[in-house]
Amino acid sequence: xxxxxxxxxxxxxxxxxxxxxxxxxxxxxxxxxxxxxxxxxxxxxxxxxxxxxxxxxxxxxxxxxxxxxxxxxxxxxxxxxxxxxxxxxxxxxxxxxxxxxxxxxxxxxxxxxxxxxxxxxxxxxxxxxxxxxxxxxxxxxxxxxxxxxxxxxxxxxxxxxxxxxxxxxxxxxxxxxxxxxxxxxxxxxxxxxxxxxxxxxxxxxxxxxxxxxxxxxxxxxxxxxxxxxxxxxxxxxxxxxxxxxxxxxxxxxxxxxxxxxxxxxxxxxxxxxxxxxxxxxxxxxxxxxxxxxxxxxxxxxxxxxxxxxxxxxxxxxxxxxxxxxxxxxxxxxxxxxxxxxxxxxxxxxxxxxxxxxxxxxxxxxxxxxxxxxxxxxxxxxxxxxxxxxxxxxxxxxxxxxxxxxxxxxxxxxxxxxxxxxxxxxxxxxxxxx
Numbered sequence: 001x002x003x004x005x006x007x008x009x010x011x012x013x014x015x016x017x018x019x020x021x022x023x024x025x026x027x028x029x030x031x032x033x034x035x036x037x038x039x040x041x042x043x044x045x046x047x048x049x050x051x052x053x054x055x056x057x058x059x060x061x062x063x064x065x066x067x068x069x070x071x072x073x074x075x076x077x078x079x080x081x082x083x084x085x086x087x088x089x090x091x092x093x094x095x096x097x098x099x100x101x102x103x104x105x106x107x108x109x110x111x112x113x114x115x116x117x118x119x120x121x122x123x124x125x126x127x128x129x130x131x132x133x134x135x136x137x138x139x140x141x142x143x144x145x146x147x148x149x150x151x152x153x154x155x156x157x158x159x160x161x162x163x164x165x166x167x168x169x170x171x172x173x174x175x176x177x178x179x180x181x182x183x184x185x186x187x188x189x190x191x192x193x194x195x196x197x198x199x200x201x202x203x204x205x206x207x208x209x210x211x212x213x214x215x216x217x218x219x220x221x222x223x224x225x226x227x228x229x230x231x232x233x234x235x236x237x238x239x240x241x242x243x244x245x246x247x248x249x250x251x252x253x254x255x256x257x258x259x260x261x262x263x264x265x266x267x268x269x270x271x272x273x274x275x276x277x278x279x280x281x282x283x284x285x286x287x288x289x290x291x292x293x294x295x296x297x298x299x300x301x302x303x304x305x306x307x308x309x310x311x312x313x314x315x316x317x318x319x320x321x322x323x324x325x326x327x328x329x330x331x332x333x334x335x336x337x338x339x340x341x342x343x344x345x346x347x348x349x350x351x352x353x354x355x356x357x358x359x360x361x362x363x364x365x366x367x368x369x370x371x372x373x374x375x376x377x378x379x380x381x382x383x384x385x386x387x388x389x390x391x392x393x394x395x396x397x398x399x400x401x402x403x404x405x406x407x408x409x410x411x412x413x414x415x416x417x418x419x420x421x422x423x424x425x426x427x428x429x430x431x432x433x
Contacts, residue, residue: 003306079354105155146413152183162192173211249286262312325354
């Protein structure tokens with residue numbers, strides 16, 4: 001019975017209110033039965049403290065994550081008011097292309113439906129290992145379509161070394177000198193440094209010389225080792241992730257910060273994650289934004305085996321964006337929401353709950369689609385802007401670092417040609433022992 005109970009539960013162990021999960025289209029109305037109309041004074045006090053920039057603690061954050069009924073609406077409305085105070089009514093987005101150069105990975109993370117071994121085809125799609133020429137081609141096409149960023153990430157291929165990552169950065173920089181290279185998770189950085197026998201700091205400096213601009217703060221999942229021991233026991237532990245990111249900030253890189261939520265963790269773990277992100281930001285100031293990533297369970301190994309919840313509930317999705325806005329104030333001012341995982345109606349709800357950024361147009365999204373999401377692989381600039389205007393907000397295309405984009409670049413994106421077919425280079429047969 002355990003798998004059925006877990007699938008029917010929310011993070012607090014209560015019954016889910018509907019059959020929605022991230023990756024699926026939202027029903028016309030997601031029910032939120034209201035049984036209490038007054039606001040809990042504790043919630044009211046915590047929210048007021050957060051809005052004053054007091055840096056609320058783990059217990060207070062965990063309390064906010066339990067909000068329901070009128071308390072839920074108060075938390076979300078307060079986060080939205082804070083968003084308006086900090087960001088105004090502008091909603092930003094970046095025109096970018098995801099290039100996942102390989103889906104072959106030696107790690108066995110139970111939440112991941114994207115990566116696989118050299119010959120495994122039991123999950124969606126076949127194994128591939130892109131030729132550098134294909135990476136360059138996609139970069140050039142992205143630039144022609146108004147892209148200002150390529151996001152390079154992949155599985156931890158057992159034959160990749162630090163030179164592989166350096167070579168990718170050099171190839172992209174040489175092909176399109178003005179393209180912003182946003183690449184390599186802390187896990188890839190750690191693995192690349194280890195293969196070359198270098199300290200992480202030295203490897204990061206070599207990546208900077210090769211053309212790397214910023215790093216994605218992925219591979220964070222939940223920054224708590226109680227959870228990581230279950231979902232990714234062979235991956236970086238919490239302190240190692242924080243150390244790589246802090247080192248990156250120290251040598252001059254900016255990064256994003258992420259959380260993947262809705263699987264086996266509790267609201268207490270969410271609170272610890274936010275406190276650790278906030279504490280690091282207080283030391284370095286290196287995070288550009290916080291990105292909640294709802295877990296898509298349909299094709300994930302632990303979802304298929306009945307070992308996880310069916311992703312966060314819609315209430316929990318709203319709360320994650322709202323509580324992040326409150327808990328990270330005033331240190332992180334940009335909260336992103338994921339159209340790939342939530343669809344248009346889902347992100348609109350999050351834009352009304354503290355978020356101010358729609359992330360990237362992506363051009364080729366593959367990781368969430370491998371997990372079972374149905375929301376497509378690209379949201380072109382015109383669609384982004386129409387969605388933003390539909391809720392009375394003002395769209396603004398941004399750079400990776402939230403700067404302005406030239407009008408000529410903006411128009412290129414609005415009038416972009418259709419994408420040409422991708423080439424997925426099959427894995428090489430030889431093995432290195």
